[in-house]
Each structure stands twice: as C-alpha cells, then as structure tokens.
Amino acid sequence: MAVIMRMSVCTSVAQTLITPDLDSFYNLPPDLLASRLSLASHFAHCDKPKGKVGTRGKKQIFEENRETLKFYLRIILGANAIYCLVTLVFFYSSASFWAWMALAFSLAVYGASYHSMSSMARAAFSEDGALMDGGMDLNMEQGMAEHLKDVILLTAIVQVLSCFSLYIWSFWLLAPGRALYLLWVNVLGPWFTADGGTPAPEHNEKRQRRQERRQMKRL
Template identity: 40%
Template sequence: MPARRKQPTRGGKQIIAENEATVRFYRNMSLVCGAIYNTVFYFFFYDHMCPLVMCMNILVTVIYVSCYHFMRHITRPEYSMQTYQLLDPGHDLNMDGGIGEHVKDVVIVASVTHLLALFSNKFWLTLVIIPLKALWLFWVNVLGPWLDKDDLE
C-alpha cells in the first residue's frame, strides 16, 4: 500500500493570484450574462416588458454586485505597515467547503437564471434555489448538530 503524501501547501502569493483570477472570472461571467440578457431582451422582447421582468433583472443585478463585493472583501490581503510583508493572504476562494464556494454557486445560479429567463419568465423561479440552499446549509451546519447534541450525551 503506497504511503499517503502530504498535500503541498500553497503560498500566500499563489492564493492571492488565484483569488484575483477567480474574482475576475466570476465578475466577467456576471457581466457577460447581464449584457446578453439586457441586449437580447431590450432589442427583441421590449414590448413584453412588465414590472416583474424589471424587478427580477434588478434583483439579479443586486445579487451579482453583492457577490462580487463580498468576494473582493474576503480576499483582501493584509500587509505589514513597516515592512510591507504579507501577513494574511485573505480567504481562499478555491478552498473546498469554504464560504467562497457557496458565493460562487450563487453567482452561477444567478447567471444561469438570467440566461434562461430569455426563454420564459418562469425560469425566474430558479432563484428560489439560493435561499433553499442557505436554509439547508443552516440546518446541516447549525441546527442539526445543535438538535442532535442530546443524542451524543
């Protein structure tokens, strides 16, 4: 049986570079999906404009902007004031099971919903997946262990 190898550690500079690339990728994804939706909708389906479409478009745009700013905030590196050395590279967005993974999922769901809404307004209901996943994560990580704590004793 081969011996297990230790996972190589990633340096702070590599984490910073990967975080910047990840944030840039998801920013571009949201910009492209928003541009495609708005261009196609306003040129071809403008006569089908209704308050629901405008509100949902604004909601998805708010989701894009808030996820982008959140990812930028948690990946902000911290440097020493005197020596300008890297103290903390920020949160790793590519870490399995981290908060960055869930924020990336929100951007993906919003982007897919934005594009699918070109075919039918019923696809806006796909956004319900976001709070359902949040409730499921809250149940699994917070309430579930707290309610099952009596079984351990």
C-alpha cells in the same frame, strides 16, 4: 510531487553512503571516510526546501484569488449583457415590469456576492509594498466563498434562461433551499436532536460496577 521525489532520492543516497556495511564503513581510510561523511551530509540536507515558503504561499493565494474574481466578474458582465440585449433591447416593447425587477434582483445578488468575495480576498501590504497577507483562499473547498460562487453561477444561468420565460426564476429558489438545508444539517439539526437526558457513560459504568459488587456479595 517533484519536491517529494527529490526528498526521497536525497534520503536514499544519504543512507546508501553510510549504512551499507557499518563495519567496513568505519574501517575506511580517514580521507575516504571524511569524503563520504561530507557527501552524506550534503544529500541529507538537500531535501530541505529553500526560500520563503510562507511568502510564496501568500503570493500564490493572492494571484489565484485575483484570477477567481476576474473569472466571476466576466460571468456577471456576460450574463447581464445577454439579458439586457435580448430582453431590454430586442424585445423592449414587450418587456414587462417584472423583467426590470428581475434585472434589479440579479444586480443586487451579484453585487452582494461579489462584494463579499472581494472582502474575503482583500490582501494586506506593508509600507514598502511587500505582500503581508494574501487574504482568504477563495478556492478553499467547502468554504463560504464556494457558496457565494454557486449563488453567482445559479443567478447567471437563471438570468440568461429567463430571456425565454420569466418563470425560469422559480429555479432560483434552489439557493435559499440549499441554505436552509445547510442550516439544518450543521446547526439546527444537531441542536434539536441532541439528547440532554442521556446519562453520561462514566455514570453508567459506575452504576454497573455497583450492581456487580452487590451480586458478588450475595453469592
């Protein structure tokens, strides 16, 4: 926002220095005319950003990805700590086979999701240690990383609530249900509903022109 305001101010000042009154501007003394042109040139170019914008963008993505991975790693560790402490420590005597299976399932989901996010955010460095590629932006809206983050959050919530009842795991079916919905909306639905028998618009227009010509000839 600050950059946009600076660009607007610089452009306005440059226009004010040159174009308030062109007749009087060109009738100025040579030294004053040169001074104004120099100032106008300075303000006209001051809106250009300095520095390597691309490098700064890569570094920003790299830092944000690292913080995102740390955040979701804390969620994974926290949910597992609560589940293990309540279910497998305090109520160890009553822990059933399905409680251990739920823990194994959670670890598998966490591992697959977090590994996929780490692979997406993997950065590339040059031989001298300079950042060449910050990796895929994990905070991009409607990206694959958003779905992986939703899976981690859903699993963590269900895992913690399942300390009270293992039936809470039925809510985890929201994840495959959401996946099937996206698959239908983005892939299967358009493919099944595509009408291949509909004639092309150009063909309809040509046939309509022929009919109009026939009617004109009859008249």
